[in-house]
Amino acid sequence: MSLQNYRAKRHSKETPEPFSNTKKTKSQGMRFCVHKHAATHLHYDLRLEYHGVLLSWAVPKGPSMNPVDKRLAIQVEDHPYDYQYFEGVIPKGNYGAGRVEIWDQGFYTLPETNDKHEIEKLMTRHLEKGHISFILHGERLEGEFILQKMKKDPDDKHWLLIKKNDLKLIPPQKDSDTINGRFSHTEKVYWPDEHYTKGDLLSYYEHIAPYLLPYLKGRPIMLHRFPEGIQGEEFYQKNFDSATLKGIKTFPVQHEGRVVNYLLIDSVKTLLYAINLGSIDLHPFLSRCQHLHQPDFCVIDLDPHDIDFKYVIQAAQLLHEQLQSLNIAHYCKTSGDKGLHICIPLHAKYDFDQSVLFAEILALNINRQMPKQTSLERNPEKRKKKIYLDCWQNRFGQTLVAPYVVRPRPLATVSTPLNWDEVKEDLDVTQYNVKTIVHRVEQTGDLFKPVLGKGIDLKAALKKLSEY
Numbered sequence: 001m002s003l004q005n006y007r008a009k010r011h012s013k014e015t016p017e018p019f020s021n022t023k024k025t026k027s028q029g030m031r032f033c034v035h036k037h038a039a040t041h042l043h044y045d046l047r048l049e050y051h052g053v054l055l056s057w058a059v060p061k062g063p064s065m066n067p068v069d070k071r072l073a074i075q076v077e078d079h080p081y082d083y084q085y086f087e088g089v090i091p092k093g094n095y096g097a098g099r100v101e102i103w104d105q106g107f108y109t110l111p112e113t114n115d116k117h118e119i120e121k122l123m124t125r126h127l128e129k130g131h132i133s134f135i136l137h138g139e140r141l142e143g144e145f146i147l148q149k150m151k152k153d154p155d156d157k158h159w160l161l162i163k164k165n166d167l168k169l170i171p172p173q174k175d176s177d178t179i180n181g182r183f184s185h186t187e188k189v190y191w192p193d194e195h196y197t198k199g200d201l202l203s204y205y206e207h208i209a210p211y212l213l214p215y216l217k218g219r220p221i222m223l224h225r226f227p228e229g230i231q232g233e234e235f236y237q238k239n240f241d242s243a244t245l246k247g248i249k250t251f252p253v254q255h256e257g258r259v260v261n262y263l264l265i266d267s268v269k270t271l272l273y274a275i276n277l278g279s280i281d282l283h284p285f286l287s288r289c290q291h292l293h294q295p296d297f298c299v300i301d302l303d304p305h306d307i308d309f310k311y312v313i314q315a316a317q318l319l320h321e322q323l324q325s326l327n328i329a330h331y332c333k334t335s336g337d338k339g340l341h342i343c344i345p346l347h348a349k350y351d352f353d354q355s356v357l358f359a360e361i362l363a364l365n366i367n368r369q370m371p372k373q374t375s376l377e378r379n380p381e382k383r384k385k386k387i388y389l390d391c392w393q394n395r396f397g398q399t400l401v402a403p404y405v406v407r408p409r410p411l412a413t414v415s416t417p418l419n420w421d422e423v424k425e426d427l428d429v430t431q432y433n434v435k436t437i438v439h440r441v442e443q444t445g446d447l448f449k450p451v452l453g454k455g456i457d458l459k460a461a462l463k464k465l466s467e468y
């Protein structure tokens with residue numbers, strides 16, 4: 001490999017950047033680094049060791065741990081091996097003038113092998129093909145990434161850098177090891193029948209985070225904690241003593257007569273912090289902090305008590321037909337337990353009272369058609385062996401389990417968005433669990449996305465319903 005292009009662009013007497021490869025014999029593994037480079041345009045430079053130099057790509061937006069992001073990566077000239085340790089300011093007037101900082105560093109391997117010589121051989125082939133699958137073992141970047149050339153043209157320098165969603169089943173050993181180093185009691189068995197551990201749960205949440213976080217961000221959250229697993233003691237936690245927690249954000253909500261400081265989960269780090277506390281399911285508000293009194297959606301919670309699941313399906317289908325005929329957008333997910341949640345986007349345009357009213361009208365219509373199997377009764381004694389149509393879920397301060405959240409039930413079932421053609425009598429909600437959901441969501445995409453999108457015209461909907 002040649003540093004001819006690198007040297008042609010720089011004057012050794014005018015820039016502090018390294019020109020040599022002296023340190024290359026020191027490491028056994030294959031090194032990588034990412035520089036943060038505040039040149040004319042801030043960008044990140046990904047560098048992978050290869051035959052004594054560093055293959056380099058300028059990534060304008062920087063690498064992302066989110067598998068849905070495809071980041072442009074422009075291949076630039078090979079850099080000297082020693083460049084990975086360089087930090088400093090390239091003076092004005094020189095190529096790439098600006099501050100250079102090490103943003104991440106460590107080793108990389110290939111999915112095929114950890115052996116340095118094998119890696120270099122395979123890398124030659126992958127570079128020719130324009131497709132490199134590699135695993136980063138850094139401080140910030142961890143896991144499998146793909147560099148994919150955009151065009152076949154050998155002179156074209158445009159690639160895409162994508163994080164691979166590499167965990168389809170739990171537990172893959174590498175991920176468990178990563179998790180074990182960062183969290184506590186990861187070997188604790190949470191689901192004794194399935195032998196799923198706390199480490200497995202952390203691993204699931206880390207991998208589903210790109211899909212789950214949009215439903216948690218900016219919302220006060222109630223935790224459901226099971227420090228000893230699903231058969232042990234459980235409790236709900238709403239209040240966090242914000243003063244004692246560094247780097248953890250809370251949000252004060254005025255409830256009748258008291259203020260509750262709710263946890264906010266805005267990042268993978270906070271998500272895993274909450275799970276590490278022993279949380280299994282997470283229950284966010286239906287509204288965001290900036291519109292605390294205007295929900296983003298209305299929910300019809302079909303909550304069965306000792307009644308055949310076919311009636312839940314029947315009620316969901318009745319609601320579906322009704323809303324479809326009125327042209328009102330609506331989306332269904334499993335509760336992760338025995339019920340179904342049907343959500344109607346409101347996009348913070350109306351208040352909770354309006355949402356409750358809307359839910360009551362819809363629920364009464366179902367109840368009129370299924371009086372023996374459904375009930376709006378709040379008193380559990382009066383709604384035995386029925387599906388409770390819980391409209392009060394739409395009041396201020398109520399929470400609803402978020403999509404992609406695990407439930408403390410057998411098989412570690414997950415609250416899962418469905419296509420309407422899946423809402424039929426043979427629906428088996430237990431097939432949606434921690435072992436299947438990451439793979440499923442990669443196929444289906446996030447079916448619940450529109451719930452946080454454009455809201456319906458509630459006034460028009462109420463008018464149409466009054467004529468129904």
Ligand code: MN
Nearest residue numbers: 037045058096
């Ligand atoms: Mn650069």
